[in-house]
Amino acid sequence: MLLIPCPWCGKRAQTEFTYRGDATVERPDLADSDSQWYDYVYTRDNPRGEHTEWWHHTGGCRKWFKVRRNTWTHEVISSEPPVRD
Amino acid sequence: MAKSPFKRYSGFSLLRNALSNHRRWPRAWRDPEPRKSYDVIIVGAGGHGLATAYYLAKLHGVKNIAVLEKGWLGGGNTGRNTTIVRSNYMLDGNANFYEHSLKLWEGLSKELNYNVMFSQRGVLNLAHSDSEMESFAIRGNAMRLNGIDAELLLPDQIRQMVPHLDCSQSTRYPIFGGLLQERGGTARHDAVAWGYARGADALGVDIIQNCEVSGIRVKDNRVVGVDTNRGSIDAPKVGLAVAGNSGRLAAMAGLKLPIESHVLQAMVTEPLKPIIHTVVTSGASHVYINQTDKGEVLFGGDLDLYNSYAQRGNLPRIEYVVQSVLTLFPCLRRVRLMRTWGGVMDMSMDGSPIIGKLPIDGMYFNGGWCYGGFKATPGSGWCFAHTIANDEPHELNKALSLERFETGALLDEKGSGAFAFSH
Numbered sequence: 145m146l147l148i149p150c151p152w153c154g155k156r157a158q159t160e161f162t163y164r165g166d167a168t169v170e171r172p173d174l175a176d177s178d179s180q181w182y183d184y185v186y187t188r189d190n191p192r193g194e195h196t197e198w199w200h201h202t203g204g205c206r207k208w209f210k211v212r213r214n215t216w217t218h219e220v221i222s223s224e225p226p227v228r229d
Numbered sequence: 230m231a232k233s234p235f236k237r238y239s240g241f242s243l244l245r246n247a248l249s250n251h252r253r254w255p256r257a258w259r260d261p262e263p264r265k266s267y268d269v270i271i272v273g274a275g276g277h278g279l280a281t282a283y284y285l286a287k288l289h290g291v292k293n294i295a296v297l298e299k300g301w302l303g304g305g306n307t308g309r310n311t312t313i314v315r316s317n318y319m320l321d322g323n324a325n326f327y328e329h330s331l332k333l334w335e336g337l338s339k340e341l342n343y344n345v346m347f348s349q350r351g352v353l354n355l356a357h358s359d360s361e362m363e364s365f366a367i368r369g370n371a372m373r374l375n376g377i378d379a380e381l382l383l384p385d386q387i388r389q390m391v392p393h394l395d396c397s398q399s400t401r402y403p404i405f406g407g408l409l410q411e412r413g414g415t416a417r418h419d420a421v422a423w424g425y426a427r428g429a430d431a432l433g434v435d436i437i438q439n440c441e442v443s444g445i446r447v448k449d450n451r452v453v454g455v456d457t458n459r460g461s462i463d464a465p466k467v468g469l470a471v472a473g474n475s476g477r478l479a480a481m482a483g484l485k486l487p488i489e490s491h492v493l494q495a496m497v498t499e500p501l502k503p504i505i506h507t508v509v510t511s512g513a514s515h516v517y518i519n520q521t522d523k524g525e526v527l528f529g530g531d532l533d534l535y536n537s538y539a540q541r542g543n544l545p546r547i548e549y550v551v552q553s554v555l556t557l558f559p560c561l562r563r564v565r566l567m568r569t570w571g572g573v574m575d576m577s578m579d580g581s582p583i584i585g586k587l588p589i590d591g592m593y594f595n596g597g598w599c600y601g602g603f604k605a606t607p608g609s610g611w612c613f614a615h616t617i618a619n620d621e622p623h624e625l626n627k628a629l630s631l632e633r634f635e636t637g638a639l640l641d642e643k644g645s646g647a648f649a650f651s652h
């Protein structure tokens with residue numbers, strides 16, 4: 145069982161959350177090129193190691209936040225509200 | 230080139246070796262030292278990499294092939310899957326490819342002189358609502374139009390076919406019917422890796438285990454070779470067939486793929502007498518169940534649903550999958566689980582695989598297999614070999630190109646969108 149640290153509710157069981165994936169991809173401008181849009185929609189760094197990702201506390205406060213987690217060891221490193229880096 | 234003699238397996242060889250107490254069976258494949266260069270390097274000795282090497286040597290006359298494997302051959306997803314083989318797809322780009330693969334399965338034991346225990350026990354998808362029955366009718370008709378067998382079943386027929394299934398109205402997801410592909414079934418996963426390895430080795434392919442690729446050398450947008458923990462190896466053509474490690478290998482060549490790695494778990498119960506004679510799947514809670522020849526009930530469900538490179542998963546998914554199995558087969562309630570394990574899956578953004586060229590000359594990619602690459606093994610190797618040998622895809626894998634994500638010609642069977650974990 146993973147314990148996901150919600151910035152508002154603290155550590156809770158993973159079953160309370162919904163996962164949405166890579167939080168580093170940024171939506172391009174409408175005027176940006178097709179290849180930028182292709183990258184945004186489809187390609188991912190997909191690292192083996194630290195990954196910044198979106199989680200939603202569906203069964204709790206229902207807020208979105210970012211988690212830093214290691215995809216190889218499943219170690220959860222940190223979490224933060226959805227601020228811009 | 231040191232060619233190992235193809236020692237055929239037969240009733241006669243079994244008898245002869247029995248007389249010497251099975252102490253004189255020859256090695257099934259060599260354990261060669263890597264050479265300085267090859268004509269083709271395949272990275273990854275799973276079923277797909279080994280099948281590719283086999284067909285490259287057998288059908289395209291390519292000599293000097295190496296398959297590089299970081300661990301032991303067949304130790305990746307090939308040795309971790311629930312062994313279901315089928316071709317029940319709706320979209321032409323998938324259907325024709327998987328059907329070609331299924332046809333190769335039908336002759337595979339003979340082709341390889343190796344019993345892959347392919348058992349066409351049928352694959353039954355259960356429907357739990359009227360609308361699901363309708364979508365099954367659509368898919369079944371699409372399959373028939375492509376010359377693939379499909380049969381829509383009513384609850385009575387299903388009750389007869391799978392007597393232990395809870396077909397009552399009081400169950401959590403009552404059964405409205407199903408779609409059956411009779412020619413689908415299961416195969417012995419390890420035997421597929423071993424059979425292709427033995428066949429490829431006999432054709433002169435060097436299978437090099439404990440050889441991890443750590444770099445890909447590219448000059449003027451053309452691949453020249455790879456770096457490994459056993460030295461650098463040159464080759465004008467490099468094919469990747471590394472499943473969950475696709476992203477890492479692509480990154481070595483400076484590329485990004487429409488793929489994420491996720492862990493998928495499977496599990497078996499203690500062995501029972503035969504009670505489930507076909508493969509049963511249900512989309513209501515997403516489970517797929519069959520009984521192995523050893524008697525274990527083998528099943529799997531959804532991904533753990535977060536990016537992962539760990540070949541192990543977490544208990545909540547196991548609990549959910551077990552609950553789903555028990556709603557369908559309440560009679561298994563007192564049976565004990567014996568083992569659970571996980572594999573790192575190459576989840577593509579439209580749920581369909583990629584077999585094709587990469588934007589670097591001489592580099593080819595095979596991956597994005599999601600939940601269903603085991604059944605593709607023969608067809609995947611066959612098409613990938615053609616693509617590498619001719620530097621262009623075969624008609625059967627044209628639609629499976631990497632470019633489809635840029636051009637918009639996606640193959641999203643369920644129309645579930647660009648989330649790797651939703652397929």
Ligand SMILES: Cc1cc2nc3c(=O)[nH]c(=O)nc-3n(C[C@H](O)[C@H](O)[C@H](O)COP(=O)(O)OP(=O)(O)OC[C@H]3O[C@@H](n4cnc5c(N)ncnc54)[C@H](O)[C@@H]3O)c2cc1C
Nearest residue numbers: 273275277299305306307310311313442572601602603604
């Ligand atoms: C639990 C589970 C259940 C499944 N059930 C089914 C099913 O019922 N039916 C079905 O059709 N499919 C199923 N699949 C999917 C199927 O197992 C895979 O799609 C298929 O086996 C992939 O084969 P492969 O040869 O591409 O990959 P693998 O067998 O994983 O082979 C890839 C190889 O590449 C090697 N490698 C990786 N990185 C490197 C490197 N840097 N250098 C050298 N070698 C490297 C790995 O060690 C590995 O051996 C399931 C998968 C899992 C995990």
Ligand SMILES: [Zn+2]
Nearest residue numbers: 150153201205
């Ligand atoms: Zn919360």
